[in-house]
Amino acid sequence: MALKKQEQRPVAEKGEHIIARHLIEDDSIKEEKNLVIDGVDVSGRWNTFILSRVDSEFDRSFFREIKDTVVGSRINRCWQCGMCTASCTVTPLYRRFNPRAFIYMMQLGNLKELKKYIDVAWRCVGCYKCSQRCPKQVNPAEMMEALGLLIKKYFPEEVQSKLKVDEDVKKIYDDMILGHGRLDLAKLHTSAMQKTGRTKELLGKIERDAIFKMAKDGRAFSILRLGKPHNWNSSKEAMGNYLKNLNTIESSEA
Amino acid sequence: MAENILVVGGGPAGLNAAVMLSELGVNVTLVERDSFIGGNPKKFKYKFLFPDMQPADNVIGELIKKTESGGNIKVYYSSEVSDFKENGKKFDATIKSAGGSETKTFDSVIVATGFEHFDPARDAKYSYQLFDDVIDIKDLERMMGENNFVRPSNGQPPKNVAFILCVGSRDRHIGNQYCSRVCCTISVKQAIELKEHFPDCEVYIFYMDIRTYGFFEDLYWQAMEEHDVQIVKGRIAEITSGPNNTVVCKGEDTLLRGPFEIPFDMVVLASGMEGGPQSPEISSKLGIELDEHGFLKPENITLSPFKSNKAGIFLAGACTGPKAISDSITEGAAAAMNAYTYAVKNR
Numbered sequence: 001m002a003l004k005k006q007e008q009r010p011v012a013e014k015g016e017h018i019i020a021r022h023l024i025e026d027d028s029i030k031e032e033k034n035l036v037i038d039g040v041d042v043s044g045r046w047n048t049f050i051l052s053r054v055d056s057e058f059d060r061s062f063f064r065e066i067k068d069t070v071v072g073s074r075i076n077r078c079w080q081c082g083m084c085t086a087s088c089t090v091t092p093l094y095r096r097f098n099p100r101a102f103i104y105m106m107q108l109g110n111l112k113e114l115k116k117y118i119d120v121a122w123r124c125v126g127c128y129k130c131s132q133r134c135p136k137q138v139n140p141a142e143m144m145e146a147l148g149l150l151i152k153k154y155f156p157e158e159v160q161s162k163l164k165v166d167e168d169v170k171k172i173y174d175d176m177i178l179g180h181g182r183l184d185l186a187k188l189h190t191s192a193m194q195k196t197g198r199t200k201e202l203l204g205k206i207e208r209d210a211i212f213k214m215a216k217d218g219r220a221f222s223i224l225r226l227g228k229p230h231n232w233n234s235s236k237e238a239m240g241n242y243l244k245n246l247n248t249i250e251s252s253e254a
Numbered sequence: 255m256a257e258n259i260l261v262v263g264g265g266p267a268g269l270n271a272a273v274m275l276s277e278l279g280v281n282v283t284l285v286e287r288d289s290f291i292g293g294n295p296k297k298f299k300y301k302f303l304f305p306d307m308q309p310a311d312n313v314i315g316e317l318i319k320k321t322e323s324g325g326n327i328k329v330y331y332s333s334e335v336s337d338f339k340e341n342g343k344k345f346d347a348t349i350k351s352a353g354g355s356e357t358k359t360f361d362s363v364i365v366a367t368g369f370e371h372f373d374p375a376r377d378a379k380y381s382y383q384l385f386d387d388v389i390d391i392k393d394l395e396r397m398m399g400e401n402n403f404v405r406p407s408n409g410q411p412p413k414n415v416a417f418i419l420c421v422g423s424r425d426r427h428i429g430n431q432y433c434s435r436v437c438c439t440i441s442v443k444q445a446i447e448l449k450e451h452f453p454d455c456e457v458y459i460f461y462m463d464i465r466t467y468g469f470f471e472d473l474y475w476q477a478m479e480e481h482d483v484q485i486v487k488g489r490i491a492e493i494t495s496g497p498n499n500t501v502v503c504k505g506e507d508t509l510l511r512g513p514f515e516i517p518f519d520m521v522v523l524a525s526g527m528e529g530g531p532q533s534p535e536i537s538s539k540l541g542i543e544l545d546e547h548g549f550l551k552p553e554n555i556t557l558s559p560f561k562s563n564k565a566g567i568f569l570a571g572a573c574t575g576p577k578a579i580s581d582s583i584t585e586g587a588a589a590a591m592n593a594y595t596y597a598v599k600n601r
Binding site for chain 2: 077107
């Protein structure tokens with residue numbers, strides 16, 4: 001009877017038997033559910049290892065790698081004053097998005113720490129306030145691009161699982177860039193409303209008032225005068241090819 | 255009749271004071287405890303001086319040359335002021351040297367007894383003297399002066415080096431609460447020199463604040479922007495031995511709240527400046543005031559930083575607090591002017 005009860009016992013969670021389990025991060029625990037060594041069954045808690053929770057090296061190869069990119073060439077200048085994070089538009093919304101800390105992690109090659117921020121590391125909206133205010137001209141806004149590339153290179157699986165590219169949104173952006181040569185905020189707005197199922201609101205009072213106001217102060221018509229960027233046709237072709245290549249590369253990788 | 259002025263200490267401040275006074279035609283008596291003049295820069299063979307990396311010899315060598323060639327400077331080597339008495343507005347001092355004792359009357363006195371490098375062995379957490387590869391900035395300066403840039407333990411070039419700032423400074427536990435002013439700049443200067451010598455060597459600076467004041471900031475920027483010297487915020491709490499003949503620095507990365515234990519080939523401690531045993535000694539002998547930091551106390555720190563609390567006795571250089579060589583030289587000249595004025599007034 002007792003034996004049967006044991007068989008029904010659910011499989012233990014990883015590191016479940018560790019007394020102060022809450023102090024240890026999941027990634028730091030190594031435990032094989034089924035492991036037999038020399039005929040001895042050491043499954044589960046019998047093979048638990050806890051990795052060192054102390055950083056034991058500074059890996060400067062990442063620093064070199066970032067420094068060799070165009071956007072990240074000034075990483076060596078950063079002295080961690082925090083002007084970028086203080087200026088940041090995104091940080092008040094996502095406290096975990098911290099350009100200063102990301103630059104520091106890149107400087108010291110602390111990928112273990114960086115890995116925790118894969119979901120927010122892409123949140124930079126490119127307002128460039130940080131780059132304008134940075135006292136050392138590090139250009140943190142573009143450094144965030146370097147960060148994106150780094151994450152994509154070193155954590156492809158996590159990026160795949162945590163960041164899903166919305167094909168519809170991607171198409172809206174691609175069409176907009178190729179069609180107009182610049183971001184079309186009006187179109188972006190209507191697309192977003194449509195996508196979130198708020199099409200009706202587009203004809204509501206708030207929207208009508210806004211359109212009327214913009215028509216009155218001339219902003220709506222200034223768009224017409226803007227036209228396309230200089231020498232757009234050749235740029236458009238190059239950009240189209242680039243997007244096409246990118247798509248094929250991404251689909252072949254997948 | 256020419257004035258007689260006593261200068262105690264033959265470092266940058268004392269030498270410059272002596273040279274200026276001799277140019278004014280004063281009979282200068284220079285008392286130096288070592289068998290050579292030039293002070294700590296000479297003793298520890300400083301090679302290049304910040305901020306412009308000029309050879310230390312340009313400065314110290316020049317002062318020594320002027321002192322030796324200036325006709326009316328009498329230098330007593332390996333000597334000390336053994337007895338000191340006020341004589342009206344003048345002073346009677348006995349100078350004891352290998353050649354015996356000599357008593358003279360002086361119109362005024364300049365004290366330029368300088369500083370001592372903090373001995374990092376007093377702070378056990380840094381394991382100085384326990385591991386060969388843990389050295390301090392004066393050791394590295396001497397090694398550079400001797401063109402000997404290698405790891406002390408095995409003579410190999412280091413692959414990664416850590417500088418630790420505020421050793422023996424800003425630390426109540428060790429008894430020195432003040433900032434030693436120049437160690438940050440010396441550290442970034444030496445970091446640049448190391449990177450120039452070993453471009454593949456990674457250099458890290460562990461700091462709490464980096465205080466490269468004034469234009470010395472340029473050197474700090476240069477270290478980061480041209481030589482990729484990496485600064486890491488956090489003080490080191492422990493130095494232990496590591497694998498493959500390394501020394502491990504244990505500390506906290508205060509910007510990421512992460513503890514670390516990183517092995518380094520070589521650790522350089524930016525040890526600060528102290529008043530040394532000579533400051534209380536000269537203070538009690540001459541009857542001038544000592545401050546709470548163990549340096550000599552100026553009469554008014556802002557208005558007259560070169561005057562002691564006793565009329566006729568003037569202070570110059572690092573005996574009143576941590577100072578760069580240029581500041582010491584400036585104060586030497588200031589003290590010389592004041593000592594001369596006092597002597598002429600009371601002729």
